[in-house]
Ligand code: NAI
């Protein structure tokens with residue numbers, strides 16, 4: 213049966229990088245695409261940034277390709293991650309030949325907890341003066357993330373995992389987070405290390421080669437992955453996969469980039485590599501490998517988009533990626 217992929221460009225450069233990526237997917241696989249919408253523009257038109265039919269399409273699809281939304285992001289992406297029961301956001305960051313990088317040896321993956329922490333949405337304004345936020349950490353979600361991290365390390369030939377936390381300050385919540393993941397890893401015979409997330413930011417900036425698989429609470433994963441993007445050449449390069457037990461939502465780490473939207477110069481690499489993760493998830497391993505090889509050789513030989521010092525537009529870069537795919 214043909215697999216269905218929900219396609220949700222969102223706002224801004226989502227309308228440039230997602231159509232470009234669809235051309236790549238069409239060249240390597242035979243999916244039924246279901247086009248849906250969400251984000252600022254829909255909210256302006258209808259008052260609702262996330263229409264019910266979009267949630268339904270994402271829930272029913274085998275996988276979703278998402279671009280980025282704008283100011284309504286939290287109203288869109290958080291419920292959609294829930295809709296696919298996604299407990300982890302997988303964010304690989306590596307360098308590529310031909311792309312200038314602050315830290316050319318970077319090759320790591322951030323596994324970001326996707327449902328809890330300070331992004332659980334439990335905020336209150338208690339008075340004119342006082343606002344509060346409740347940080348949610350459960351043993352069950354930490355265990356599920358720990359199991360995933362061990363599976364990921366095993367499947368991808370990594371020696372072990374490093375847990376980022378701040379259990380000297382958030383003793384109860386990050387205490388539970390680290391202890392649970394340490395316990396899972398030790399039961400599974402996977403090497404586990406841990407470190408304070410603030411110090412880790414410094415170590416990552418100075419020598420990322422010390423890291424392989426970094427397991428993070430939600431906010432720390434968000435921040436450390438943008439840091440990692442800065443090490444490898446920018447946000448235009450970082451893909452991600454929101455993985456659930458049997459569905460997934462694939463999206464670039466970047467946002468809708470209003471500063472360059474409409475100019476046709478957005479780098480589609482992050483979204484095309486997110487599509488490669490989608491292909492992996494649906495067991496189209498050969499197609500995923502072909503897409504990655506085509507992207508890597510295009511980055512190496514050019515043309516490149518302006519964020520990487522080139523002058524090619526989104527479509528010209530994508531044309532060259534497609535030309536480099538094997539004939540089907
Ligand atoms: P951003 O990621 O949109 O942009 C940051 C900088 O990186 C900008 O200078 C932009 O031009 C550049 N950039 C990002 N992607 C690029 C690409 N593919 N090619 C070339 N350059 C690229 O983050 P920012 O500016 O903080 O947020 C803009 C909007 O996006 C906000 O409304 C924010 O809420 C939203 N956002 C949405 C996300 C999502 O939908 N998952 C994630 C992050 C931000």
Ligand code: MG
Pocket residue numbers: 434438465
């Ligand atoms: Mg972010």
